[in-house]
Amino acid sequence: GKAREVPHFAPFPKKPPSWNRPAHVPCLLHEAVKEMLHPKMRQPDGTYSGTYVDCTFGRGGHSREILKRLSPEGRLIAFDVDREAVNVARRLEAEDPRFQIMHRPFGDLADVFRTGELHGVLLDLGVSSPQLDDKRRGFTDREDGPLDLRMNQMGGIPASDWLHQVTEEELTWVIHSYGEDDDWRLSERLAACILAYQKTVGTIKSTTQLADLIRKVKISDDHGMPPAKLTFQAIRVFLNHEMQQLDQVLQGAFARLVPSARCSVISFKRKESNAIRRFVREHEEPHAKVLELIKDATRLCEMYPLLTSTNDYSVRQIGEPIKPSLAEVQRNWRSRSSAVHVLLREPRTSPRLLEHRDLVRDVRERMREPGCQPAFCGAAVGEAPRLLAEISFNSEAIDSAQLPVAEEFPPDVEEAQEIEDFRRVRAIESFSLGPSTAGGYLNIPKDALVYLTYEGTEGDEFDWCFGCLSGSPEDFGWFPKSCVADLEHTHVHS
Secondary structure: OOOOOOOOOOOOOOOOHHHHOOOOOOOOHHHHHHHHOOHHHEOOOOOEOOEEEEOOOOOOHHHHHHHHHEOOOOEEEEEOOOHHHHHHHHHHHHHOOOEEEEOOOHHHHHHHOOOOOEEEEEEEOOOOHHHHHOHHHOOOOOOOOEOOOOOOOOOOOOHHHHHHHOOHHHHHHHHHHHOOOOOHHHHHHHHHHHHHHHHHHOOOOEHHHHHHHHHHHHOOOOOOOOOOHHHHHHHHHHHOOHHHHHHHHHHHHHHHEEEEEEEEEEEOOHHHHHHHHHHHHHHOOOOHHHHHHOOOHHHHHHHOHHHHOOOOEEEEEOOOOEOOOHHHHHHOHHHOOOEEEEEEEEEOOOOOOHHHHHHOOOHHHOOOOOOOOOOOOOOOOOOOOOOOOOOOOOOOOOOOOEOOOHHHOOOOOOOOOEHHHOEEEEEOOOEOOOOOOOOEEOOEOOOOEEEEEEEOOOHHHOOEEEEEEOOEEEEEEEEEHHHEEEHHHOOOOO
16 A cells, blocks of 8 residues: 655654753754855855845844855845844944845845846744743743734834724634634634623633633633643734744745745644645746646646736745654654745746636635435445444553653643543554654554543644553653544454
8 A cells, every 4th residue: 555654844852952041043054044145146265156045033043054155245135124134233233244124025035126136035924932931922822921922122113002993893804814814613612602701701812811701601622732722822823923924035036036046944734744745836937738738828827827917937846845864753742743835936938818717716716516416325226235243342440650741742721630641542553653753753552542632733733643552651752643543433353
C-alpha cells in the first residue's frame, strides 16, 4: 500500500529550551535568507550585492543574518509597525550604514520602492516571541493583561474598545474567518455570549476575563489547545489587517522585484499558507500542455487569472515549503508549525487576453455538486454482511502512575493530570517507525490500549496524536490518528 507520510515536525523534546522563554529566536533563519538572496548578485567572495527587504524586523534576527551575507555595496531596508521593534532597529541602523528601518506597515512596500529596484524580499508572518511573552500587549490568553492585541499601540483601537463597536454578526464573521474557520456555529455562540456578557458587566478589559468566558462557552475539549487561542487570534488578525497586509505586500513585492528575484515567506498558519497559494495561482502561467488541451480562451482565463492582467511578470513557487529540522524544533519550540514558501518572479510569456475579462464567470458558477451519486455499499448485492465475532473485553486496571510532567508533552496539556483523565482508545492497526524513544514516535501493536493526551488540529500536526500505551506511561510519543478508534467502535479479534 501507499507509504504513510510522516509529519515534518520533530518529536516533543523532554525539556525544550523554549519552554523557559528565551529571547526571540527567528524560525528557519538560514533557509529563508539563503533562498531569498538573488543568485545572479553573488560576488566572487561569496557575498551578495543588491537591495533587499526584510518586511518584518521583529528583533532583527533575519536582518542581521542578511547583513552578514551582503557585500559593502548591498542594502537592506526593513519594515515594522511595533515601536519597540523599531527602537531596536534604530540601534542597528546606527551601527551599519547598509541598513535602514521604515516605521510603517509592510503593505506599503510598493509606495517606498520603484519598479525593478529590489533583488529579494523576506516576510516572517505572525507574532514575534517578545510580543507574545509581553502580557502588556494582550496577545496571549495565558497571562492576565490588558485586552489590547495591537501590533502598533500608537494607532488603531484596543480590542476592549473594538468589542463595543462591533455587532454580533460582525464578530461572528471575524471569529469564523480568522479563528474557528471550520466551525461557524461555535463562532456564532462565542460572538453572542461575548457581547451579552459585555452588556452585563461592562467593558471586557483583561485577557483572562475574555479567556475565562470563552472557556465556559466552548465546554468541550479543544484537542489540547487553549480554548481561547483561536478567538484571540481572530481578533488580532482583524485589528492588525494581517491577511490584507499579506495580500498587499505580495502584490507590491512582485511589482518591484527584478526578474529572477525571489521572495521568501515564513508562514505559521493554514490560512497564511492558503493566501500564499492563492497568490501563486493568480499569477502563474499555464503549461504548454494546458494550452494544447484547452482551446477555449475564456475558459483558460477563468483558470489562469494572469491572462486577463497587464502584469509583465509571472510567479512560480520553487518546490514544496521548507519545514524546520528536528534539531531546530528542539531548540525553538515555536518553529514547529513554520514553513518557508519560496516564490520566484519570472518574465511573462503568455498573451494578454484582456477582451475576455468580462466573460469570466464567478467561481460559484464553475463548479457544482453532481446530481447523481453512484451507489455505495459494503456487501455485494444479495450477500448478507459478515458479522464480526464479538468478544467481551475486561478493562485493565488503571495504572496509578502519573504521566510525565507537562514539559514532556505538548505545551497545552496540563501538568500532573491523572492518567484516567485522558481518553482511552484502541489501536485498529499497528504503527512503527523503528525503536520507540520517549517523546518521539510511539510504536503501537494492533489492539493495544492507548491513552490519547493530545490531538493535532492544524499544520503538520493535523491528523496526528500524542499519547502513551496503557500500563506504560513512560512509553509515549506521536502516532497517526487513523491507527486508533474509540473503544465503543472497536472489537478485539481473536
